[in-house]
Amino acid sequence: MIREQLDHPIHTLPGVGPKTAEKLAAQGILSVGDVLNTTPRTYEDRRFLVPLAAAAQSLPPAPPVPVVTVVEIIDHVFFGPKGHLKIIIRDSSTTAALVCFGRNFLAQSLPIGRLFLVAGNFSVRYHEIQTSAFETEPLPAPLVHEWTQLIHGESRARPVDGPGKQIPRTRQFGMLLPRYPNLAGLGEQKIRTMVHKALDLYGKNLEDPLPTEVLKQHHLPPYNHALTNLHQGQNSQEIQQAHKRMVYQELFLLQLNLAYQAYQRRTVKGSPKPPVQETTGPDYTRQVLNSLPYTLTNDQKTVLEELNREVAGPVPMARLIQGDVGSGKTVVALLACARMAELGRQSVLMAPTELLARQHANTAHAMLAPAGLTVAFLSGSLNGKARTMLLQELAAGNIHLLVGTHAVFTRDVEFQNLGLSIVDEQHRFGVNQRTALVKKGEGVHLLLMSATPIPRTLAMTVYGDLLISTISEKPAGRKPVETHLARMGNEQKVYDFVRRQLEQGWQAYFVYPRIDDQDNSEPVGDAPAEKSPIKSAEAMAELLSSQVYRDYRVGLIHGQMKDEEKIATMAAFSQGEIRVLVSTTVVEVGVDVANATCMVIEHAERFGLAALHQLRGRVGRSALQSYCFLVYAEPLTEIAVQRLKILKESNDGFLLAEKDLELRGPGDIQGIQQSGFLKFTFADLSRDMGLMNLARKDAFALMDKDPGLADHHWLKWLVS
Numbered sequence: 001m002i003r004e005q006l007d008h009p010i011h012t013l014p015g016v017g018p019k020t021a022e023k024l025a026a027q028g029i030l031s032v033g034d035v036l037n038t039t040p041r042t043y044e045d046r047r048f049l050v051p052l053a054a055a056a057q058s059l060p061p062a063p064p065v066p067v068v069t070v071v072e073i074i075d076h077v078f079f080g081p082k083g084h085l086k087i088i089i090r091d092s093s094t095t096a097a098l099v100c101f102g103r104n105f106l107a108q109s110l111p112i113g114r115l116f117l118v119a120g121n122f123s124v125r126y127h128e129i130q131t132s133a134f135e136t137e138p139l140p141a142p143l144v145h146e147w148t149q150l151i152h153g154e155s156r157a158r159p160v161d162g163p164g165k166q167i168p169r170t171r172q173f174g175m176l177l178p179r180y181p182n183l184a185g186l187g188e189q190k191i192r193t194m195v196h197k198a199l200d201l202y203g204k205n206l207e208d209p210l211p212t213e214v215l216k217q218h219h220l221p222p223y224n225h226a227l228t229n230l231h232q233g234q235n236s237q238e239i240q241q242a243h244k245r246m247v248y249q250e251l252f253l254l255q256l257n258l259a260y261q262a263y264q265r266r267t268v269k270g271s272p273k274p275p276v277q278e279t280t281g282p283d284y285t286r287q288v289l290n291s292l293p294y295t296l297t298n299d300q301k302t303v304l305e306e307l308n309r310e311v312a313g314p315v316p317m318a319r320l321i322q323g324d325v326g327s328g329k330t331v332v333a334l335l336a337c338a339r340m341a342e343l344g345r346q347s348v349l350m351a352p353t354e355l356l357a358r359q360h361a362n363t364a365h366a367m368l369a370p371a372g373l374t375v376a377f378l379s380g381s382l383n384g385k386a387r388t389m390l391l392q393e394l395a396a397g398n399i400h401l402l403v404g405t406h407a408v409f410t411r412d413v414e415f416q417n418l419g420l421s422i423v424d425e426q427h428r429f430g431v432n433q434r435t436a437l438v439k440k441g442e443g444v445h446l447l448l449m450s451a452t453p454i455p456r457t458l459a460m461t462v463y464g465d466l467l468i469s470t471i472s473e474k475p476a477g478r479k480p481v482e483t484h485l486a487r488m489g490n491e492q493k494v495y496d497f498v499r500r501q502l503e504q505g506w507q508a509y510f511v512y513p514r515i516d517d518q519d520n521s522e523p524v525g526d527a528p529a530e531k532s533p534i535k536s537a538e539a540m541a542e543l544l545s546s547q548v549y550r551d552y553r554v555g556l557i558h559g560q561m562k563d564e565e566k567i568a569t570m571a572a573f574s575q576g577e578i579r580v581l582v583s584t585t586v587v588e589v590g591v592d593v594a595n596a597t598c599m600v601i602e603h604a605e606r607f608g609l610a611a612l613h614q615l616r617g618r619v620g621r622s623a624l625q626s627y628c629f630l631v632y633a634e635p636l637t638e639i640a641v642q643r644l645k646i647l648k649e650s651n652d653g654f655l656l657a658e659k660d661l662e663l664r665g666p667g668d669i670q671g672i673q674q675s676g677f678l679k680f681t682f683a684d685l686s687r688d689m690g691l692m693n694l695a696r697k698d699a700f701a702l703m704d705k706d707p708g709l710a711d712h713h714w715l716k717w718l719v720s
Contacts (some may be wrong), residue, residue: 005032005202005206006032006033006036006202006206007020007029007031007032007033008031008032008202008293009030009031009032010024010025010029010030010031010034010035011135012032013032013035013194013197013198013201014197015193015194016194020184020186020190020232020639021535022105022188022196022559023184023185024183024184024186026184027183027184029183029184032198032201032202032355034195035195035198035218036195036198036199036202036203036231037682038180038181038183038191038195038680039230039243039246039681039682040178040179040180040230040231041179041180042174042179042180042183042234043068043177043178043179043226043239043697044119044176044177044237045068045177046068046119046167046172046173046174046175046176047166047167047174047176048068048164048165048166048167048176048566049069049070049093049164049165049166050065050066050067050068050069050161050381051067051069051092051093051094052067052069052071052089052091052093052094052095052096052122052129053093053094054067054093054122055067055122055123055124055129056094056124056129057124058122058123058484059123059124060123060124060125060375062123063121063123064121065120065121065122065123066119066120066121067118067119067120067121067122067131068118068119068167068173069091069117069118070091070092070094070115070116070118070147070150070151070167070168071089071090071091071096071109071115071116071118071140071151071694072089072090072113072114072115072119072148073087073088073089073110073112073113073114073115073153074088074089074090074095074112074113074115074309075087075088075112076088076107076112076682077097077123078104078659083104084099084100084101084102084104085100085104085106085107086098086099086100086130087100087106087107087110087460088285089116089118090151091151092150092151092153094129095128095129095518096122096128096129096130096683097128097129097130097131098110098118098120098130098131098132098134099130099131099132100132101132102114106579107235107487110136112666114138114141115138115144115147115148115151115507116136116137116139117137117138117139117167117168117170117172117173117292118134118135118136118140119134119135119172119173119385119662120133120134120135121133123146126156130554135316136171137171137173139168139172139624140168140170143168143287146698150197158549158677159621160281160519163220167295168513168613171189171192172192175231175232176233176234176235176236176239177518178192178195178232180192180195191367196231196232199227199228199232203224203227203228204228205224206220206223206224206227207223207714208224209223209249209715209718210248210249210252211702211712211715214252214698214702217698218694220241220244220245220248220249220606221242222537223240223244223245223249223591223610224393225242226240226241226242226246226351227242227246228395229241229242230242230243230246237491239695243682245335245359246681246682246690247682247683247688247691248691248694249370249480249684250680250681250682250683250687250694251691251692251695251696252695252698252699253715253718253719254695255464255695255696255698255699255700256699256702256703256715256718257668257719258463258464258465258673258696258699259464259465259699259700259702259703260462260703260708260716261465261718262316262318262465262703263703263707263708265315265316265318265446265465266315266709267708282341282342282371282372283342284338284339284341284342284368284371284372284373284510285308285338287338287370287371287372288334288335288338288367288370288371288373288613291370292367292372293366294475294477295476296328296331296332297328297473297474297475297476297673298473299327299469299471299472300328300331300471300473301427301471301704302469303321303332303469303471304332304335304336305339305469306319306333306467306469306520307319307332307336307339307447307469308333308336308339310445311336311339311340311343311419311420311445311456312339312343316438316444316445317446317447317467318443318445318446318466318467318608319446319447319448319466319467319469319661320447320448320449320450320463320467320468320469321333321447321448321449321450321452322453322467322468322469322470322471323449323450323451323453323455323470323471324451324471324472324474324617324652324653324654325451325454325574325613325614325616325617326474326475326478326617326620326621327471327472327473327474327654328471328475329451330360330363330424330449330473331367331469332347333424333447333449334363334364334367334368334401336420336422336447337349337364337368337373337400337401337609338368338371338373338419340400340419340420340445340711341373341400343419344417345417345418345419345420345441346397346399346400346401346402346415346416346417346418346419346420346421346441347400347401347402347418347419347420347422348362348401348402348403348404348408348415348418348421348422348437348440349401349402349403349404349422349423349424350403350404350405350408350421350422350423350424350437351403351405351424351425352404352405352406352424352425353405354379354380354381354405354566354567355566355567355586355591356424356572356654357377357379357404357405358377358379358405358567359570359591359592360403361375361376361377361423363592364401364403368400368401371462373400373401374393374398374399374400374401374405375399375400375401375402376390376393376394376399376402376403377402377403377404378390378403378405378407378413379405379407379563380404380405380406380407381403381563381564382407391412391413391414394413394414394415394416395414395415396416397417397427399415401520402415408437410438413440414440414644415440417439417441418440418441418444419441419444419445420444420447421437421440421444421445421447422444422447422448422449423446423447423448423449424436424449425449425450425451425452439497443450445485446466448463448466449560449613450684451617451653452610452653452657453613453642453653453654453656453657454657457458464593464700465668465697470654472652472654477622478622478623479620479624479625479626480620480651481599481616481617481619481620481626481627481628481651482625482626482627482628483616483627483628483630483647483651484627484628484630484647484707485629485630485632485644485648486629486630486631486632487630487631487632487633488602488603488631488633488634491602491631494600494631495548497598497627497629498549498580498598498600499548499549499570501597501598501627502552502579502580505595505625506595506596506597506598507573507576507578507579507580507581507593507595507596507597507598508579508580508596508598508599508600509580509581509582509583509587509596509598509599509600509615509618509619510540510544510580510581510582510583510600510602511537511583511584511585511587511599511601511615512536512540512582512583512584512602512603513534513536513603513606513607513680514535514536514537515537515538515558515560516536516537516538516539517534517536517538517539530711534603534606535602535603536558537556537558537582537583537584538558540582540602541554541555541582542557542720544580544582545580549579549580552579552580553572553577553579553580554578554579554580554581554582555569555573555578555579555580555581555582556569556582556583557570557581557582557583557584557586557587558583558584558586559567559584559586566586569581570591573593573596576595577586581596584616585607585611587615587618588611588614588615588618591618592618592621593618593621594621594622594624595622595624596609596618596619596621596626597619597624597625597626597627598626598627598628598629599615599617599618599619599620599626599627599628599629600628600629600631601616601628601630601631602631603632603633604630604631604632604644605629605632605633605636605637608643608660609646609647609656609659609660609663610656610657610660611642612630612647613653613656615628615648616628616647616651617653622662630644630648633645639663642663643660643663646659702715
């Protein structure tokens with residue numbers, strides 16, 4: 001049976017009706033394959049007897065004891081003003097009670113005198129062993145006589161009737177029972193039934209996507225065996241091997257995808273381009289460089305030379321520029337656009353938000369237009385005649401650089417001769433999206449930019465198909481931002497300092513973790529579990545404007561505002577009309593206001609290290625001395641203490657990335673797993689980096705052995 005069977009819609013499974021299918025679809029469960037890839041969150045051992053007497057000493061607040069046993073129903077008792085049902089049970093060790101709040105119907109399905117398998121967490125309450133959370137299943141008829149004798153002490157098997165005795169195998173007992181995450185409000189038994197049917201109908205005869213030699217080399221079970229054991233494993237070893245297989249497969253296919261992309265770029269020739277020394281068109285690069293009010297840093301010059309050399313070559317470039325906040329990545333990218341224009345080709349720059357894209361468009365226009373280069377901006381909000389005219393000019397080749405959001409992906413956006421695709425803050429785009437723009441032309445070069453430095457230990461794993469350039473120097477004249485910590489309750493001193501900066505003509509940011517007092521979104525960082533009042537952007541904008549800084553105009557910006565409101569607010573702040581900007585993390589990237597000297601982040605303990613560093617990078621973008629105040633609320637977790645201490649001591653984003661890796665593990669590094677670039681079903685980078693490196697080695701070795709995967713059509717179909 002071929003793998004396409006896994007793409008069957010979920011409603012093809014028996015027992016999955018339209019309503020259930022709709023609920024599952026809302027959670028991304030659309031196909032049979034999605035069902036089979038629903039990973040159990042844990043497994044409950046129901047293979048061996050754990051008698052009721054095991055819970056005899058479990059008094060609250062001690063945790064209850066998991067019990068798995070065979071019981072006889074000996075009585076029904078109704079208690080309380082609402083007449084709740086209590087079912088009295090006994091096994092061979094003692095008696096206990098199943099407390100059934102609001103479930104009196106169980107008196108019918110659990111009648112007196114019948115034997116049942118029971119599993120639940122029992123403890124001693126009100127002088128009896130009891131539980132209100134339990135699962136039951138009728139004892140198979142052939143075993144009733146044997147277990148009746150055991151319960152009543154009439155069997156010679158009595159001495160072995162204790163912990164360790166094998167439990168009869170049924171739907172939910174006698175096994176390592178998979179416990180699934182809550183899906184669309186479906187009960188776990190419903191999910192188990194759905195998984196079992198998917199295995200029976202589609203999962204038993206699946207072709208294996210991994211090469212046989214890889215399976216043998218790493219002693220991995222076949223694909224269909226792994227899927228079966230993942231959900232129905234008989235012992236922990238089977239389950240562990242199945243999970244390892246699924247993790248390795250996920251990482252191998254990721255790395256093979258990277259290897260295949262790298263192979264395609266090496267073998268697909270670009271459009272003919274004259275070498276640099278033979279260029280006869282305008283010297284746009286020189287004109288732009290001469291107009292800059294500053295000199296490029298050595299890092300910028302080195303990276304620009306790399307880009308110019310590669311874009312003039314016959315093979316499409318694929319490069320990532322890593323640079324700390326304020327290091328001048330965008331300037332280098334725009335100079336590369338100027339070089340492309342000299343070669344008679346167009347460029348496109350895409351950013352994840354309209355706010356950031358507009359800022360890039362403004363920067364690009366100011367930098368490139370004086371040299372005679374045409375810059376246009378495209379977003380989803382542009383429509384009608386204006387959009388039609390822009391697209392006509394783009395297709396005619398009259399626009400040298402198009403800057404936009406996801407709108408540049410749309411089918412009607414056509415270039416005359418696209419040569420360079422730039423993606424900023426690329427970690428916010430999926431692994432497939434990052435190359436989508438390349439298909440807008442022939443032999444298009446790909447340039448990715450990231451202001452979230454990635455530790456060297458991860459860079460080649462995540463960006464294995466790219467060359468990596470690093471800009472670590474800051475432009476000349478920039479002073480390191482002074483970072484100060486302030487305990488919540490002492491923030492008035494911070495407000496007073498900011499006032500003195502405002503009096504000198506400078507501007508300030510105030511950032512908060514929530515939009516309003518009803519915002520229940522989860523904190524970004526490791527906030528303490530205690531519920532304490534959290535300041536919100538809306539409430540603090542009102543307070544700061546009406547009381548603290550009533551002599552200055554205070555603005556507010558957050559993600560739920562309309563784009564035109566955000567754009568107008570940022571324009572007013574950039575022009576100095578707004579002196580204090582209150583915000584959420586919407587200003588984390590791309591906002592560049594040289595006159596802003598203060599960044600105040602309240603509830604700093606609720607932000608991740610990368611986010612705090614990015615926010616701090618909004619100031620210190622001129623020769624002015626700038627300041628960042630991290631206002632924190634106690635109590636702090638140990639990680640939060642270390643994070644704030646590290647941030648106070650260092651402005652080096654690359655060092656901070658390494659420290660973040662040490663503190664949180666690779667799975668939590670912003671721009672890696674959280675970003676959507678790597679969203680795994682089975683793998684966890686904080687645990688599986690060893691397998692990731694192994695999978696990378698195997699994938700690239702296979703590509704070297706079989707270039708283009710000519711002998712592995714199945715794998716080629718999966719990764720192309």
